[in-house]
Amino acid sequence: MQAIENIQNLLPFDGELYSYGKIYSEAQANANLNNLLQNIAWEHDQVRIFGKTHITARKVAWYGDQGRTYQYSGSVKHAHIWTPLLWEIKSQVEEICQATYNACLLNLYHDGNESMGWHADNERSIVRHSSIASLSLGSRRRFDLKHLATGEKRSLDLENGQLINMKGAIQEHWKHALAKSKKVTDLRINLTFRCMI
Numbered sequence: 697m698q699a700i701e702n703i704q705n706l707l708p709f710d711g712e713l714y715s716y717g718k719i720y721s722e723a724q725a726n727a728n729l730n731n732l733l734q735n736i737a738w739e740h741d742q743v744r745i746f747g748k749t750h751i752t753a754r755k756v757a758w759y760g761d762q763g764r765t766y767q768y769s770g771s772v773k774h775a776h777i778w779t780p781l782l783w784e785i786k787s788q789v790e791e792i793c794q795a796t797y798n799a800c801l802l803n804l805y806h807d808g809n810e811s812m813g814w815h816a817d818n819e820r821s822i823v824r825h826s827s828i829a830s831l832s833l834g835s836r837r838r839f840d841l842k843h844l845a846t847g848e849k850r851s852l853d854l855e856n857g858q859l860i861n862m863k864g865a866i867q868e869h870w871k872h873a874l875a876k877s878k879k880v881t882d883l884r885i886n887l888t889f890r891c892m893i
């Protein structure tokens with residue numbers, strides 16, 4: 697893990713993106729992945745595209761502070777209460793990113809066929825310009841960013857145990873996506889810690 701002073705913004709303008717590198721050893725990252733596979737209430741997501749509801753192959757889960765519901769993607773999400781491990785990871789991520797979070801969206805990609813399309817996390821239910829910390833566990837996958845106005849692109853290979861942090865105006869000016877990959881045959885879990893209104 698790098699000291700916070702050494703961390704550089706990876707975006708050229710209009711927002712902030714930081715990578716803290718791998719915050720867990722390979723063994724610890726694998727142990728966390730296995731724990732989350734077992735103990736998270738995974739379910740398939742529903743997304744509406746051009747008015748039609750689709751069930752995603754990717755699985756998701758919402759966790760957060762007790763009794764909270766969140767407006768997200770046009771529906772109300774009831775958050776499960778933090779598991780002991782999620783709470784521990786949240787505390788570690790808060791310390792590294794110097795921010796506090798009250799919710800976590802988890803995504804489970806079974807292999808490289810499963811992906812996430814271009815989007816910004818710019819819902820009104822997210823505190824404006826707040827930090828969204830994103831922890832990767834499992835298979836290495838490519839994370840792409842594209843500036844809305846200029847088309848400027850950036851890409852990062854996200855490793856097992858790597859933590860990144862999106863902040864400031866990034867969600868207003870950049871979209872991001874998790875690319876498909878034919879080469880990836882194993883699973884990946886991603887955790888995004890968020891500050892919801």
Ligand SMILES: O=C(O)CCC(=O)C(=O)O
Pocket residue numbers: 801803812817830839872873874886888
């Ligand atoms: O899996 C990833 O790295 C991306 C997840 C993401 O963009 C999101 O949950 O909003």
Ligand SMILES: [Fe+2]
Pocket residue numbers: 815816817872
């Ligand atoms: Fe996102």
